[in-house]
Amino acid sequence: xxxxxxxxxxxxxxxxxxxxxxxxxxxxxxxxxxxxxxxxxxxxxxxxxxxxxxxxxxxxxxxxxxxxxxxxxxxxxxxxxxxxxxxxxxxxxxxxxxxxxxxxxxxxxxxxxxxxxxxxxxxxxxxxxxxxxxxxxxxxxxxxxxxxxxxxxxxxxxxxxxxxxxxxxxxxxxxxxxxxxxxxxxxxxxxxxxxxxxxxxxxxxxxxxxxxxxxxxxxxxxxxxxxxxxxxxxxxxxxxxxxxxxxxxxxxxxxxxxxxx
Amino acid sequence: xxxxxxxxxxxxxxxxxxxxxxxxxxxxxxxxxxxxxxxxxxxxxxxxxxxxxxxxxxxxxxxxxxxxxxxxxxxxxxxxxxxxxxxxxxxxxxxxxxxxxxxxxxxxxxxxxxxxxxxxxxxxxxxxxxxxxxxxxxxxxxxxxxxxxxxxxxxxxxxxxxxxxxxxxxxxxxxxxxxxxxxxxxxxxxxxxxxxxxxxxxxxxxxxxxxxxxxxxxxxxxxxxxxxxxxxxxxxxxxxxxxxxxxxx
Numbered sequence: 001x002x003x004x005x006x007x008x009x010x011x012x013x014x015x016x017x018x019x020x021x022x023x024x025x026x027x028x029x030x031x032x033x034x035x036x037x038x039x040x041x042x043x044x045x046x047x048x049x050x051x052x053x054x055x056x057x058x059x060x061x062x063x064x065x066x067x068x069x070x071x072x073x074x075x076x077x078x079x080x081x082x083x084x085x086x087x088x089x090x091x092x093x094x095x096x097x098x099x100x101x102x103x104x105x106x107x108x109x110x111x112x113x114x115x116x117x118x119x120x121x122x123x124x125x126x127x128x129x130x131x132x133x134x135x136x137x138x139x140x141x142x143x144x145x146x147x148x149x150x151x152x153x154x155x156x157x158x159x160x161x162x163x164x165x166x167x168x169x170x171x172x173x174x175x176x177x178x179x180x181x182x183x184x185x186x187x188x189x190x191x192x193x194x195x196x197x198x199x200x201x202x203x204x205x206x207x208x209x210x211x212x213x214x215x216x217x218x219x220x221x222x223x224x225x226x227x228x229x230x231x232x233x234x235x236x237x238x239x240x241x242x243x244x245x246x247x248x249x250x251x252x253x254x255x256x257x258x259x260x261x
Numbered sequence: 262x263x264x265x266x267x268x269x270x271x272x273x274x275x276x277x278x279x280x281x282x283x284x285x286x287x288x289x290x291x292x293x294x295x296x297x298x299x300x301x302x303x304x305x306x307x308x309x310x311x312x313x314x315x316x317x318x319x320x321x322x323x324x325x326x327x328x329x330x331x332x333x334x335x336x337x338x339x340x341x342x343x344x345x346x347x348x349x350x351x352x353x354x355x356x357x358x359x360x361x362x363x364x365x366x367x368x369x370x371x372x373x374x375x376x377x378x379x380x381x382x383x384x385x386x387x388x389x390x391x392x393x394x395x396x397x398x399x400x401x402x403x404x405x406x407x408x409x410x411x412x413x414x415x416x417x418x419x420x421x422x423x424x425x426x427x428x429x430x431x432x433x434x435x436x437x438x439x440x441x442x443x444x445x446x447x448x449x450x451x452x453x454x455x456x457x458x459x460x461x462x463x464x465x466x467x468x469x470x471x472x473x474x475x476x477x478x479x480x481x482x483x484x485x486x487x488x489x490x491x492x493x494x495x496x497x498x499x500x501x502x503x504x505x506x507x508x509x510x
Contacts, residue, residue, distance in 0.1 A: 048386055077388035088379040102387050105287055160386075 001026050002047065002158065002190055007056030009042055009214075016042050018214045020056070026190045028206035029181055033195055035236060039214040040194045044162055047192065048082060049073055060158065078106055081151030081189075083161040083180075087143035089135040089150070095122065096131040099149045106154060121149040125179060141172035145179065152183055159184065161193040165200055177203045198237060201225055210236065226250075274470045280392040281400070281466070291398055298402030302364050302465070303409065310410050311417050313359055314352065318418030319425045321346055326431060336432040340440015343422050345449070352414035353453040354501045357460035360410070361493035365468035368399055369489040372472030373482035381473070396469040400462060407461040408454045415453070456504050460497050467493050 002024040009017040016039045024030040032040045045051040047058060049065065058065040060076060068076065089098050099118040107114055122128055125145040130138055138146070144164060151159060161180060165173035181204040184191040195201065201208055205222040210233045218230045225237060226246075285291035322343045329338055372395055375381050384391035419441055426437040471489035475481050 050382055050385065074388040074390065077386055080386055080388075082383065082386045084379045084383060086379055088383040090380055090383075091378075104290060105387065105389055154387075 001061055002192070003057075003059040004043075004047075005057040005059070007043070007046060007058065008054050009039075009046060009051065010054045016214050017046070017053070017211075020211075020216050022209050022216060022219060024190055024192050025207055027185065027188050028191070029184050029204045030190070030192045030207045030209070031195060031201055031205040032192065032209055032211060033198075033201055033205075033236070034211040035196065038211045040196075040211050041162060043211065044160060044192065044194045048080060048160055049077070078154060079157040081154070081156035081159045083144065083147045083151055083159070083164055085163040085166055087135070087140075087147040089143055089146055091135055093134075094131065095127065095133050095135070095138065095146050098135070098146055099153050102150065102153045118149075118153060121153050122146070124152070124183065125149045140167050141169075141176065144168070144176055148176075148179060148183070152187065155187065157189060159189045159191040161191070161195075163195060163197075164193060165195065165197045170199070173197065173199065174203065180204060212236070270470075273474065274467070277392055277396075277470055277473060278466060280390060281396045281469075283390065283393050285393055285397065286390060290394070294394070294398035295402050298399045299406050302367065302399065302403045303406030306360060306363060306410060307413060309359070309363060310356060310414050314347075314356065314414040314417035315421040315424075317351060317355070318343070318347055318421030320421075321351070321418070322422030322425045322437070323429070326425075326429070336436045337440035337443060339432050340422075340437045341443050344419065344441040344445070347418040347422075348415055348449045348453055350501075351418055352411050353457040353460065354497065356410065356414045357457055357464065357497050358494055361460075361464045361468075361497060362490050364403060365464050365489045365493045366486040368465055368468035369472040369475075369486040370482055372396070372469055373475035373485045374472075376473060376475045377478055377482060392473065396466070396473065399469060400465040403465045404458050404461040407457045411454050411457045415450070452508055456501070456508075459500065459504065463496050463500060464493050467496065 004020055004022050004024075007017055007020040008015070020043060032043060034040045042051060046053045047065075053066060056066065060079075063076060065073070065076065089095075090101065093101065096115070096118055099121050100114055103109065103114040103117055107117075109117065119128065119131070122131060125148050127142060127145050127149065130142060130146070135143060135146070159180075164176050164180060168176065177200050180191060180193060183189070193200070193204070202222055202225070205225070208218075208220055208222060208225055209216055210218040210230070212232045218228055218233045220228060225233070228234065228237075322339060325339045325342050329342070372381075375395070381391045381395070384394060422441075423434065423437060426432055426434050432440070468486075468489040471485040471492070472482075475485040
């Protein structure tokens with residue numbers, strides 16, 4: 001579980017995150033949604049310590065992350081896996097070497113065991129056939145899957161995903177979503193996904209928080225998103241034609257049902 | 262504002278070096294990166310060192326032979342003066358100025374690209390000391406390989422002069438060889454090697470600093486690479502002046 005208490009972030013006097021309070025639960029996919037520039041990626045970077053918040057607290061279970069010494073931060077980060085927007089694979093290493101990298105740095109396993117673990121992680125993301133390829137030789141979707149395999153190599157307690165579906169076709173996006181949900185359940189991780197893709201929200205968003213202009217506007221589950229009574233959230237959700245039409249269809253159906261009754 | 266920015270850069274560089282100069286998390290990984298650095302930064306620079314040293318050595322001997330044409334000076338003076346120039350300044354300082362272009366831009370662009378493609382963030386998130394993991398092996402390998410490059414450079418510079426004497430015949434090869442052996446001080450070689458190792462540290466660390474702190478996209482990586490070469494050149498020249506005064510003055 002990750003708790004955020006009164007988190008605020010300013011850049012050159014401009015408020016980017018304003019007093020965010022929320023809890024990300026274990027074993028479910030927690031989603032942070034919002035428009036581009038709303039502050040969701042800044043929130044994610046504050047969570048993993050790539051940006052220091054101006055004020056507020058972040059707790060990883062019983063460990064207070066904000067104000068931790070750098071040595072302790074590095075120790076805590078060994079429990080964290082992260083999927084970056086651009087995958088951030090190491091160009092000079094093969095797919096297998098990328099997944100083996102965290103094991104080589106921090107695992108006490110011998111070489112054979114490390115390789116076995118990396119192969120297991122690649123098998124988990126259905127990439128057993130790509131072990132000897134370099135990142136430049138694989139597609140965007142495959143890169144994301146390798147990044148997921150690398151992120152879970154050390155069996156982390158927390159998984160963070162920054163726009164996991166950006167630049168992917170709908171089918172591959174769905175595969176990535178399902179993969180994130182499956183590994184969250186399998187490994188019992190606290191997963192936080194930043195996205196502006198409503199399909200992902202509907203697919204896997206067990207716990208959803210909506211951020212608008214740095215303020216947490218709404219929090220709920222994927223089942224509540226479509227019928228939420230929040231104008232800004234509705235503006236965001238129904239900006240997509242598809243969801244607008246779904247809502248219109250639902251309204252027509254409910255009207256017809258009412259008439260029948 | 263530029264002055265304040267420069268002070269900030271010095272502070273940031275010092276803080277980065279504090280993170281770089283610590284014990285590696287995994288010695289095995291450090292050694293792997295160290296050997297890679299020896300090859301990419303050192304071995305790959307041998308050819309440019311050989312070619313430049315040969316031609317500059319030849320030109321130095323040619324210039325001195327043409328300009329020191331006095332009956333008051335013995336002809337072996339050409340060998341003595343050429344040797345001192347090559348040993349004391351060319352093989353260390355001028356060679357390092359050239360290497361700051363090749364190696365400095367290589368290091369800055371490699372680390373800069375890793376920065377903008379979030380590879381350094383990925384290392385940090387894993388709990389790796391990214392500065393230490395990426396920069397220390399580069400500095401260590403380049404500094405360690407520097408004496409090899411300097412010795413190659415000295416040898417090829419003197420060899421270039423030898424070939425010029427063979428082609429032109431003035432001074433004769435025997436006179437030139439006598440000249441490069443006359444009044445020889447071994448300490449000059451140590452002085453040159455030591456100086457080049459110091460320059461090696463400056464080149465690799467300053468270039469790594471510019472790459473590590475790059476922000477934005479490809480243009481900024483290019484700018485970081487250019488800035489690293491410019492700053493390195495200035496630092497090498499200033500350090501050369503101070504080091505020469507301290508060591509030989």
